[in-house]
Amino acid sequence: MGSMAELKLPVIDFSSPRLEPGTAEWTAVRDEVKQALETYGCFEAWFEKVPVELQKSMLGSVQELFDLPLQTKLRNVSRKPYHGYVGQYPMVPLYESIGIDDADIYEKVDGLTTTLWPEGNMNFSKTIHSFTEKLSELDKMSRRMILESFGVEKYLDEHMNSTNYLFRLMKYAGPQTTDPKLGLVPHTDQNTVTILCQNEVDGLQVQTKHGEWISTRPSTNSFVVMIGESLNAWLNGRLHTPYHQVMMSGNRARYSAGLFTVPKGGYIVKAPNELVDEEHPLLFKPFDHVEFLDFYYTETGQRAKSALKAYCGV
Numbered sequence: 001m002g003s004m005a006e007l008k009l010p011v012i013d014f015s016s017p018r019l020e021p022g023t024a025e026w027t028a029v030r031d032e033v034k035q036a037l038e039t040y041g042c043f044e045a046w047f048e049k050v051p052v053e054l055q056k057s058m059l060g061s062v063q064e065l066f067d068l069p070l071q072t073k074l075r076n077v078s079r080k081p082y083h084g085y086v087g088q089y090p091m092v093p094l095y096e097s098i099g100i101d102d103a104d105i106y107e108k109v110d111g112l113t114t115t116l117w118p119e120g121n122m123n124f125s126k127t128i129h130s131f132t133e134k135l136s137e138l139d140k141m142s143r144r145m146i147l148e149s150f151g152v153e154k155y156l157d158e159h160m161n162s163t164n165y166l167f168r169l170m171k172y173a174g175p176q177t178t179d180p181k182l183g184l185v186p187h188t189d190q191n192t193v194t195i196l197c198q199n200e201v202d203g204l205q206v207q208t209k210h211g212e213w214i215s216t217r218p219s220t221n222s223f224v225v226m227i228g229e230s231l232n233a234w235l236n237g238r239l240h241t242p243y244h245q246v247m248m249s250g251n252r253a254r255y256s257a258g259l260f261t262v263p264k265g266g267y268i269v270k271a272p273n274e275l276v277d278e279e280h281p282l283l284f285k286p287f288d289h290v291e292f293l294d295f296y297y298t299e300t301g302q303r304a305k306s307a308l309k310a311y312c313g314v
């Protein structure tokens with residue numbers, strides 16, 4: 001046994017049925033959330049409102065989708081970069097993904113289903129939609145806790161209404177090697193909040209501020225909650241947006257799914273006055289996230305250490 005303790009993400013228990021705003025329990029969890037997001041930008045949440053069976057069915061649906069022929073998957077195109085089918089990239093040959101915009105709206109999910117299965121696949125639509133609905137509660141709770149932590153809960157409705165739910169399904173093929181191969185390149189998320197779950201195959205690593213990589217091991221009923229650049233910009237840099245990557249080894253495929261809250265086009269992300277003062281000068285000029293993404297996917301945007309800073313840093 002090595003003497004160095006293995007780094008672990010903080011685990012925060014959201015499973016109590018009494019976890020309601022205003023209770024002592026809520027305040028305690030809220031403090032843990034703030035601490036974890038300041039330090040790691042990320043934590044593992046125990047959350048039992050998503051039934052284990054539903055999580056299993058959802059991951060089964062992910063596998064069913066990626067088992068479809070490539071031509072079928074390619075039918076899922078999107079105007080927005082990184083929202084349609086992504087795969088067959090030389091840089092990350094193990095990786096494939098498909099995004100579903102507004103996955104909390106049944107008809108939107110069913111739209112994708114019909115593209116992939118013209119004869120229909122109600123089980124797929126129902127599973128993805130129901131999973132998204134249940135998991136979105138964890139997003140809402142986390143965001144309420146974050147805003148309360150900084151005393152800006154009066155903006156809660158505006159904040160909630162400013163985002164859409166993008167649900168992205170991912171497959172990482174097993175590389176058939178014992179040494180780790182890159183599944184997904186190191187990056188920070190650009191959106192608001194990301195919640196990830198996976199099958200039994202681990203692979204997600206989160207980098208600390210000091211540069212060490214923490215391997216995450218979420219299980220059933222546990223989810224990795226992470227903040228993106230847009231939320232941190234709105235908070236005027238109060239939290240930390242972590243670099244993360246996926247490393248794969250062995251023969252088994254990793255299936256994962258992410259619920260991404262994404263600022264709507266036309267909404268201007270602007271830090272509230274309460275979070276700007278002499279000690280905390282404004283870090284980012286107000287910006288439209290969708291316009292920013294156009295820059296993010298240019299070569300300059302991709303090469304920048306922080307694309308957001310390059311785009312609208314003060």
Ligand SMILES: O=C(O)CCC(=O)C(=O)O
Nearest residue numbers: 170189196204246256258
């Ligand atoms: O598959 C995962 O666990 C991570 C995916 C990810 O980081 C992303 O899609 O931004």
Ligand SMILES: [Fe+2]
Nearest residue numbers: 187188189244
């Ligand atoms: Fe990510």
